[in-house]
Amino acid sequence: MLRAITIISLFFHISMVFGHGAVQRASELKDSEIRLFVADNMDGSVIVVDFPDGKVINRVSTSPSIMILAANKDNNYIYAMRGRDTDQDLTSIISTGFDPETGKFRKPHVIRTIETDTPGGPRDDKMATVGGYDAILTEGDAEIVVLMSDVIDGYSELKTKRYKIAAPDHYHYLEGETYLYIGHLFKGFVQVLDRASGEEVGRIKGCPMLHGMTEDEESGRLFFSCARDVMVVGTLGEEKAKQISRIPYPENTGRGCAAFLKGEGRVQWCYTEGIIPRLYRVDLSQEPYQFTTLSVESSIQQSSTHDGKYLMVLSKQGVLYLYNGRDGDLIKTIKVSEPFLGDWFEDVGKAILPDIESHNGIAYITLTHEGRIAEIDLEQGEVKRYVDLGGFPTRIVLLAKETLAQ
Amino acid sequence: MNIKIKNLLLGTMMVLIGTFFQSNVLAHADHDKDAIIIKMADIMISLEHFPTSGDQKTLQSVMDSNSSTEQEKIIANAIMNIQHQATAEDQQKLQKIIDGTAPTSTVSTLASIVQGFSHGISKTDKRKLLTIKFKG
Numbered sequence: 001m002l003r004a005i006t007i008i009s010l011f012f013h014i015s016m017v018f019g020h021g022a023v024q025r026a027s028e029l030k031d032s033e034i035r036l037f038v039a040d041n042m043d044g045s046v047i048v049v050d051f052p053d054g055k056v057i058n059r060v061s062t063s064p065s066i067m068i069l070a071a072n073k074d075n076n077y078i079y080a081m082r083g084r085d086t087d088q089d090l091t092s093i094i095s096t097g098f099d100p101e102t103g104k105f106r107k108p109h110v111i112r113t114i115e116t117d118t119p120g121g122p123r124d125d126k127m128a129t130v131g132g133y134d135a136i137l138t139e140g141d142a143e144i145v146v147l148m149s150d151v152i153d154g155y156s157e158l159k160t161k162r163y164k165i166a167a168p169d170h171y172h173y174l175e176g177e178t179y180l181y182i183g184h185l186f187k188g189f190v191q192v193l194d195r196a197s198g199e200e201v202g203r204i205k206g207c208p209m210l211h212g213m214t215e216d217e218e219s220g221r222l223f224f225s226c227a228r229d230v231m232v233v234g235t236l237g238e239e240k241a242k243q244i245s246r247i248p249y250p251e252n253t254g255r256g257c258a259a260f261l262k263g264e265g266r267v268q269w270c271y272t273e274g275i276i277p278r279l280y281r282v283d284l285s286q287e288p289y290q291f292t293t294l295s296v297e298s299s300i301q302q303s304s305t306h307d308g309k310y311l312m313v314l315s316k317q318g319v320l321y322l323y324n325g326r327d328g329d330l331i332k333t334i335k336v337s338e339p340f341l342g343d344w345f346e347d348v349g350k351a352i353l354p355d356i357e358s359h360n361g362i363a364y365i366t367l368t369h370e371g372r373i374a375e376i377d378l379e380q381g382e383v384k385r386y387v388d389l390g391g392f393p394t395r396i397v398l399l400a401k402e403t404l405a406q
Numbered sequence: 407m408n409i410k411i412k413n414l415l416l417g418t419m420m421v422l423i424g425t426f427f428q429s430n431v432l433a434h435a436d437h438d439k440d441a442i443i444i445k446m447a448d449i450m451i452s453l454e455h456f457p458t459s460g461d462q463k464t465l466q467s468v469m470d471s472n473s474s475t476e477q478e479k480i481i482a483n484a485i486m487n488i489q490h491q492a493t494a495e496d497q498q499k500l501q502k503i504i505d506g507t508a509p510t511s512t513v514s515t516l517a518s519i520v521q522g523f524s525h526g527i528s529k530t531d532k533r534k535l536l537t538i539k540f541k542g
Contacts, residue, residue: 042540316510341534342512343440344541352541369537392540 029104030057035096035399036357036364037078037108038373039066041350042391046080046094048108051362054375054387058107062092065350069395070122071096072134075404077111077152078397079127079134081119085349091119091136093152098404112154117141121173123213125357125397128173130163130180131195137182142168144180144193163198166191172213174222176235183210183224190224190233192241204243207231214260214268216284223247225257225270230282232289247282247289256280256291264308264326269294271302275316275344281328294328297321300340303356303363310378312356312363316340320365322378332381336374337367351394359400366393440542442468442478443512446485447538450519454526455490462486477503477513484520491524512538 032050035057040047044064048057067083078094090113097108117140121128128135130146137144144163149156165171165182172183179201180193188208192201212225220236221244230247234240249256257270257280266284276299280291297315304311304325311323318337323330346353354366362384363376371391375384445468449461457465468474468482480503484496492500500521507514515538519531527535 339510341510341515342538342541368541369533371533392537 028106029099029102030106031103032105033401034359034362035098035105035401036373037069037071037094037096037397037399038366038389038393039069039080039351039395040389040391040393041066041352044082045391046078046108047389047391047393048097049373049387049389050105051364051375054385056387056389057097057105060094060108060110062094062110063088063090063113066395067348067351068120068122069351069397070125070127071397071399072127073129073132075399077134078108079122079136081116081122081136083348083350084118089116089118089140090114091116096399096404098399098401100404103401111152112158114158116145117143118168120171123172123174125395129175130161131175133161137165137171137173139170140168142166144173144182163193165193166200166203170211172210172224174213174215176222176240177220179235179241181222181233181235181241183207183213185210188226190222190231201241204231204233204241206243212258212260212270214262214270216266216268218266219284221284223260223268225260230257230270230289230291245289247291249280250291250293256293261302261304261311262308263304263311264324267308267326269302269304269311269325269328271299275300276302279311279313279328294323300344301354301356301365303358305358305361305363305378310358312358312378314354314356314365316344318367320363320376322381334376334381334383336365336376336383337370340369352392353394355394355396357396357398359398364396364398366396368392368394440512440538442471442474443516444539444542446478446481447516447535449485450516450523450527451532451535451539452527453485453488453523456488457485477507477517481513481517481520488520488523492520497521 034051036049038047044062046060050057062080063082065083065085066080068081070079080092082090092113093111095108095111097106116136117138119136120139121137133146133148135144135146142165146161148159148161167187169187170185174181178195180195182191190204194201207224207226209227210224214223222233224231232244234242234244258272261269263269268282269279271279279294282289282291296313299313300316301314308325311325313321317339320334320336322332354368356365361378363378365374373387377384465482465486469479480499484492487493487496500517503517504514
């Protein structure tokens with residue numbers, strides 16, 4: 001009897017001691033073609049969704065009220081910048097989860113979070129750069145903060161280089177060959193800085209209420225949208241840092257441009273923010289530059305495919321209008337959601353509007369009001385499926401595996 | 407004297423022109439959000455059978471406020487009177503709001519939800535109310 005009790009007690013003792021025994025480690029690597037990062041402003045998390053599976057991989061918790069979501073130049077990191085409905089301006093740097101050795105994906109996570117005074121700078125979902133490094137333009141204290149580290153991790157010191165900007169403002173920025181061009185909204189000028197020295201080269205004035213910009217890669221020219229017209233600035237050769245011309249908006253239509261979309265060839269489309277009745281078109285291969293108007297159904301969001309083939313306009317009624325990206329001819333309409341009820345005015349507090357991204361003929365639209373994403377086959381003109389996310393999905397960053405560093 | 411009047415006129419014109427462009431350009435500025443509609447949407451999200459005393463206090467403040475529109479006061483009153491559902495009289499008043507506003511407007515949406523309320527809020531209506539609250 002005593003022997004039996006001893007054996008049983010010994011058995012229990014051993015099982016308690018070795019409770020933390022070895023386990024089989026399982027890899028989290030998964031294959032995928034497209035990875036979407038979606039800002040959910042219900043709670044400020046970034047939802048990661050992989051395609052073609054259409055599966056939600058995980059939710060990365062960041063600060064609430066995301067205003068900007070952008071990838072860096074090499075698609076190694078995702079930056080989530082919070083809006084101004086809070087008193088602490090934070091920027092979270094998130095891993096993409098891509099493993100270059102295997103060509104597969106892990107679950108993304110926040111690498112580090114830094115405090116920045118009213119962060120900005122990204123354009124077309126891409127971070128601003130200075131000399132190839134990621135840069136954040138801090139609109140509160142008027143600086144360009146360049147993150148000089150090739151690899152950003154949780155341990156290493158984050159080395160920075162800082163450029164002083166003319167004044168606190170809302171900026172529209174682009175890096176030229178050797179100069180940095182910083183458009184100021186309220187000051188109404190473009191400040192030009194020498195990248196090497198940080199010294200101011202000059203100011204190109206006469207652009208009141210500067211909001212929105214684009215570039216023409218062929219000519220190297222920059223186009224800054226002003227209150228009454230668009231100011232064209234050169235960046236190459238003798239044109240460098242000089243005003244080249246102005247493009248007036250068509251008569252009786254008011255301000256036309258606050259953001260630009262690249263169409264087919266050297267065509268650019270521009271539009272104002274909010275719910276809009278029209279877009280402007282300009283062909284940058286034809287001088288003198290001239291705007292024409294494309295009337296659209298009351299539109300809540302616009303985008304174009306990367307090859308410029310399609311111009312996509314999402315109406316407040318929840319219909320996606322597909323136009324030819326060169327001439328603006330209507331190709332087809334696709335019903336994607338219920339109407340967006342009420343007013344949808346986005347301020348600087350947080351992102352609330354739906355977003356559109358596309359790759360290889362497939363578009364992804366965040367339906368903020370329905371808490372889901374629509375995956376749309378543009379060639380077939382139909383919704384392939386909906387992926388329920390819950391919350392209020394807004395901004396999207398799309399990473400295609402084929403574009404990631406091998 | 408003439409110069410002063412001229413300067414005054416010029417100054418006034420500049421202010422007016424400036425104001426016009428501000429409204430066109432500052433798309434990122436803080437807009438006047440539907441604070442009262444949001445307040446009522448918030449009550450409807452968690453409404454079960456009838457409004458709580460806290461809800462009634464909020465609704466009374468909407469009805470008493472000079473900044474509330476007539477439509478908002480009618481909706482507030484209708485919510486206040488809910489006993490498992492809106493009264494027949496309030497349903498008629500809400501119908502007038504629905505008929506008189508754009509079907510995609512926030513006021514129309516809220517009026518429809520209050521009109522069709524039955525004991526609790528449906529999943530679809532809850533999503534609509536949460537969206538009103540979210541986008542402001």
